[in-house]
Amino acid sequence: MMIFENFPLICSLAAIIFTQALKYPIAIFSKDKKTSLSIVTTTGGMPSSHSAAVSSLITALILQYGIGSGYVAIATTFGVIVMFDSMGVRRQSGEQGIVLIDAIKELTRLSLKFPKNEQELIAEEAEEKIYPEEMAVKKYLGHKPSEVFVGLLTGIFVTFIVRLFYEQI
Structure with missing residues (x-):
């Protein structure tokens, strides 16, 4: 061949x-x-x-x-x-991914302090649900x-x- x-x-x-x-x-x-x-x-x-x-x-x-x-x-x-x-470049992108994941976790934690109706409003404004566990794989870019x-x-x-x-x- x-x-x-x-x-x-x-x-x-x-x-x-x-x-x-x-x-x-x-x-x-x-x-x-x-x-x-x-x-x-x-x-x-x-x-x-x-x-x-x-x-x-x-x-x-x-x-x-x-x-x-x-x-x-x-x-x-x-x-x-x-x-x-x-x-x-790829390593820096991965490190930025880690920071973004941490920010998303913190925002999720903070949103739980809002009343239920405000939590629903926050969820509606997001285009899609974000799962930090699935995103964690992306931190290994570089x-x-x-x-x-x-x-x-x-x-x-x-x-x-x-x-x-x-x-x-």
């Missing part, structure tokens, strides 16, 4: 899948009481699958075309942007530098493992 001939693509996809699957045991090991299996489909957390994907792509391209290749230059530029973005670094190492590791399978074929 054509897709299996694309070593860099297979490496990147394998890195994403492996890293996402790795999030659950890491979360359990860290004794996060709110851990559920849904963590494997969310963004953020340890390790960064974004970093794993781009570092795997870069490593595969280096192995296939050499470090001086234009493909490696493009992928490295893309990878640096992805990793910085996951620590910067990554800490350690999560990006472990993702980078994971991507390199996965590339060499995939390469072992390619050598057997």
Whole structure:
């Protein structure tokens, strides 16, 4: 099949899948009481699958075309942007999400002090009900530098493992 001939693509996809699957045991090991299996489909957390994907792509391209290749230059530029973005803009968005969730909880708590008819008026003005528990998942948008670094190492590791399978074929 054509897709299996694309070593860099297979490496990147394998890195994403492996890293996402790795999030659950890491979360359990860290004794996060709110851990559920849904963590494997969310963004953020340890390790960064974004970093794993781009570092795997870069490593595969280096192995296939050499470090001086234009493909490696493009992928490295893309990878640096992805990793910085996951620590910067996306991380800040996640932290703002935490603040918004706290504000919503506080407003909900304060609205309970109003008489029943005013509570109904407040509820009618809202476009939809807000469930802070469901929104809590959204706070994990970005990554800490350690999560990006472990993702980078994971991507390199996965590339060499995939390469072992390619050598057997």
